[in-house]
């Protein structure tokens with residue numbers, strides 16, 4: 001079984017969709033141009049400016065202190081305490097703490113535990129200035145104002161807990177700066193013809209000359225009656241090396257018939273090795289094996305030809 005049953009126009013959009021899907025798996029947002037251009041689609045991604053990891057653009061609750069180990073980390077209820085802050089005198093009252101210094105004279109207060117079902121209810125008394133309040137006191141324990149708000153603070157450093165809209169996807173990175181990067185993609189689809197060869201039409205004039213532009217040659221082949229998807233991902237420079245050097249003159253004025261590079265091409269996507277390495281990487285992550293994670297991340301960057309789009313290029317930021 002070969003591809004004769006497929007119309008070539010239909011096949012072109014299958015190739016584009018397959019390539020778009022591979023990019024979506026790698027967290028790219030993919031868009032089609034509104035009008036027919038030389039570009040088949042546009043891929044965009046938010047990345048960390050410091051380490052180029054994918055940027056997670058979601059809201060997290062985190063510590064506001066840049067020096068705290070809880071900064072930029074996604075926190076849960078155990079990581080913060082609910083306190084009350086007075087909007088008039090700024091005093092922060094932690095009603096859950098059984099140790100209080102007097103808000104007026106700063107000396108340690110004596111405590112009297114009042115048992116109430118399921119709730120902490122302490123009475124504090126200052127022997128020095130006779131100040132008195134309980135953990136249930138609703139007004140400010142320092143100035144008496146009723147103008148108080150809920151004020152969550154970090155258990156580690158007592159700084160305010162705030163929502164942060166986004167963070168670097170790399171847990172070891174504390175960068176707060178991100179950038180939007182854009183790639184333009186041209187897909188050349190090809191499939192096995194009756195003769196068994198694979199080829200696609202190409203016109204030099206169609207090639208967009210920008211380092212952020214990538215060509216992907218997609219082909220659908222059969223081995224032992226099993227369908228196989230093949231991707232060759234190339235920058236414009238790599239494409240010129242693979243294809244243009246030997247036949248530059250014929251490419252300029254006419255539609256040339258080109259054939260995909262061999263499987264040994266560095267730009268060929270080795271899906272099996274890629275998926276195996278990804279699996280090993282998630283096992284290493286589960287085991288928290290730091291050096292193994294670093295090694296596999298490096299290896300994955302070499303294996304994944306789609307990873308070329310992730311590198312910082314001229315014009316990015």
Ligand SMILES: [Zn+2]
Pocket residue numbers: 048049050051052053168169170173174175
């Ligand atoms: Zn980062």
Ligand SMILES: [Zn+2]
Pocket residue numbers: 102103104105106107126127128129130131
């Ligand atoms: Zn006092």
Ligand SMILES: [Zn+2]
Pocket residue numbers: 086087088089090091140141142143144145
């Ligand atoms: Zn106050």
Ligand SMILES: [Zn+2]
Pocket residue numbers: 063064065068069070071154155156157158159
């Ligand atoms: Zn903190």
